[in-house]
Amino acid sequence: MKSTILNTLHSAAVVMTLCTAATIAPQASAQNPQPPNRQDSADQLLYRRAFEVALWAMPAADSFAAREAVKRDLHGKPNDVAINTKPLNSDIHLVALQTQTPYLQGAFDLKDGPIVVEIPAATSESHLYGTICDAWQRPLDGIDVGKDGWDEGKGAKYLLLPPDYKGDVPAGYKTMRSRTYLQNFLIRSISTAGWDAAVEYAYTMKVYPLAQATSPDKTTFLDMSGTVYRAAPVFDAGYFNLVDMLVQEESANDYDKTMFGMAAYVGIEKGKPFKPDAHTVQILERAAKDAQAYLIQISNGVALVPAEGQPGWTRFNLHKEDIAKGRLYVYENADGTIDYQRRAAIDYWAYVMPAVLGSGTMYNAAFVDAEGRPIDSTKNYRLRMPNGFPARNFWSVFAYDGRTRTFIANSKKGRQLSSLDKLVKNPDGSTDIYIGPAAPKGLESNWIETIPGIDLFMGLRTYGPEKAVLDGAYKIPRFELMK
Structure with missing residues (x-):
């Protein structure tokens, strides 16, 4: 996964570097007597603005995508x-x-x-x-x-x-x-x-x-x-249609007025039709795809940070002010600025987060195995869930396709496993969950299938977490690489 992410980041970084270089190139020089191409400069400026608009609008894009799915897919x-x-x-x-x-x-x-x-x-x-x-x-x-x-x-x-x-x-x-x-x-x-x-x-x-x-x-x-129910936004040119719905239908927050203005430079302006031409659509497509690649790349460290007292596990990077009454999920920094990049990175992996975290659910993700090696979608792993894991309701082990942010489109249609399922248990009452492309013989019921080459995102949900697992006193088991 790590190499895939780094390659994706490198491609996005090259694009961004070229954009910057093209935009700040000198008007003329002895070696380059011709001024830069006006169309190229305009395209690079449009791309950069669209890229930032895509990050800013991330939470709202999810909301409008869900509404449109109800109309389009469920009639x-x-x-x-x-x-x-x-x-x-x-x-x-x-x-x-x-x-x-x-x-x-x-x-x-x-x-x-x-x-x-x-x-x-x-x-x-x-x-x-x-x-x-x-x-x-x-x-x-x-x-x-x-x-x-x-x-x-x-x-x-x-x-x-x-x-x-x-x-x-x-x-x-x-x-x-x-x-x-x-x-x-x-x-x-x-x-x-x-x-x-x-x-x-x-x-x-x-x-x-x-x-x-x-x-x-x-x-x-x-x-x-x-049915096929597409309630998550796709990062292509159509993503900006969702941004247009936001701008047309809602008022700007005080802290979002500048970004509403930025959207106008992309062609999205309240009271005006959004009708990008074919050339603009190509630029918007690239901006949306690069924004997604960037959000995946910065996930580990921006959206997710090490969980206190839980080696190898991460949690959502939420500060006290992020969940404070009246400021819930606004992502306002101490100096009053809005960190829309961190907001986008967190909302990339989360959908309608609870107002009170830790009361009903707890979410942990893993990017490394028990030996600290990056988790790889071509390899097979085991997570041994102990008997009596401190969950009042149940625990659930998951694996997602990081590119779609949804279930892996494998032969099992992306199933997940939990303590509510009929799973094979060990003599001591513990349960082994297997994640990887190869099924463990005789334990297919305990297996989550992955597809080699995807950006794998996996972890553990706890519904009704007890205090011991919240404060780190109870150590969550880790993914072990299978030989």
Whole structure:
């Protein structure tokens, strides 16, 4: 993986170096009496601006891609709820999700007024847990919903208010005022009674306009299982269509006004059609692809940093101010500047992050094996999960294609494995998980297949992590290279 990333970085760096050199070349000299080609200089300037716009818009691109997927792939509309009635696989292009629980996912649109989201009370077997975010993936009101959220499993009616709402706010709701019209949400249905029970319970969530509160229509659920559902943005020229949707439909944050201006130089301007010609499309395509390569390259060290007390494991590079109330996931530095590059790198691997990390879930990724060697998609690894791993709900081992940020498109359709699955266990109760291109004989049920040559991204999720695993007192096992 490391060599692939470095080669990708080298290519992107060469492009950027050439761009800079072409832009700052002197107008004329004795050796070069001709001024630089005006078209070349203009192209390089467009490329550089498009590259930065692509990084800046990363969180919102995910949100608008999810909305468009509901319309395009499920033939639905905003405020409909997508659900997977079967475990997710590589047909579902959602960023870094797992296969062990059904998801409720989609987009809410507040342009026509407030929306009510009813989260049902938890039962002895089932509960919901998740987050509702604005278009920039900032959790509304700085809270989560469901058992590990504000209602603590008691159920609640969450009232989502648009940014310009000036009407009355009725009693009986948990109000959540959004800074954007588009909302993105991701809610898990978890049940100790099994998959079918979790799906059945998921259908008890309700979504309807506040105007229909006295007699709401039935919530529309759309099954994404069995279809190709492309809810993650592709880094090509079409990526900038998502940026155009953002600019056309939302107001600029104070700290984003300069970048809205930068987008105008790329041809994306509020109130004007975005119609790039064929030549511009080629430049935008290159800028988007190079931006993706750059985000992959800087992941280890920018998006993910060493997890305290857990050798060989990384965690998301979040500072206290990143998750502070009122500043949640704005990525504002101490001097008031916005680090949109770090924001892009983190959101590249994350989708609708919880407002409170560590309460319901914990995510760890690994870039090196137990001996400190870079993990390689051509090799086979084993992760021995001990009996009694400190997770209140379950643990899940994952491997993703770093280029798509979704499931690996292999013969198993990118399956992941967890403590909820029927796995072969060792005599001491531990479970060996195998990741690599070759299946271990007789242990295929415990195997996650990889494809040699892909940018492999793998790690461990803990649902309901205990304090010991959060503070590093309990050492997470590491990936061992198989001979």
